[in-house]
Ligand code: TXA
């Protein structure tokens with residue numbers, strides 16, 4: 574990445590255009606947070622419903638203070654401990670944040686990405702950058718510049734930083750008084766958050782009936798061909814099946830194409846390679862349907878299974 578490319582990207586952001594940039598989790602589709610018209614272009618390009626709020630990306634704690642209304646001590650503690658990193662904090666917003674960014678909610682989701690290209694872009698553009706994942710609404714998240722080009726060929730500019738390292742989207746936590754609620758699982762677990770805020774806090778996971786945003790819908794992040802969760806041995810798969818495995822050897826069947834996200838069920842490797850494996854199966858015209866091995870739901874496995882279940886949800890026979 575050279576400085577000219579960063580300058581060009583910052584210029585486009587300042588002129589109200591859209592730039593896709595890498596973060597440690599997935600690629601974002603960014604606009605100047607404070608320019609409502611630019612932010613509206615994100616919703617149009619992604620075909621994203623206007624009720625789904627965006628995450629604002631910042632490069633300094635001063636930005637956090639500017640965008641929120643009296644951030645609590647707890648919020649500041651979490652920001653200091655986990656930023657830059659894959660944690661989004663949902664906090665009461667300040668008047669500066671346009672309603673289009675938060676879909677009219679009184680809160681705003683904020684994070685400081687752990688990626689030099691993202692941080693340099695925010696600093697050069699001199700504005701917080703609102704950015705959802707750079708995919709069409711409901712489709713697979715992009716973990717390479719190529720994935721962005723495939724879904725959003727009309728984006729003004731793409732900063733190519735190669736493959737992202739974490740591979741799944743940030744953990745989202747709302748902090749209200751002394752109650753922390755996990756809105757979306759990610760690499761940083763609720764347990765990590767509990768350890769960082771000893772004693773005085775109540776920790777909740779979201780109840781389905783209390784959905785606050787579509788990122789929490791049952792169906793999301795889907796490939797454009799059927800995907801099934803598959804954990805049986807010795808079953809003959811239909812012709813032209815792709816199989817995504819994370820280390821399980823005895824699931825090997827007659828499948829037409831196999832991709833391993835990991836050879837050893839290593840959760841970091843599975844998370845990093847999950848969306849790439851799904852994109853590769855999606856792009857392969859000889860694969861008609863995809864089967865994927867589930868993972869154990871502990872540690873990072875909670876976030877990995879969350880993405881797998883959402884990707885497969887609309888293709889399940891009972892859906
Ligand atoms: O890792 C990530 O978080 C990536 C990178 C680009 O930073 N971004 C990302 O954004 O995954 P997106 O738009 O795909 O998901 C944002 C989700 C929304 O769907 C919503 O669930 C939640 O963040 N969100 C944002 N603001 C919120 C708010 N004020 N209240 C509740 N949820 C919010």
Ligand code: MG
Pocket residue numbers: 705706714
């Ligand atoms: Mg997304």
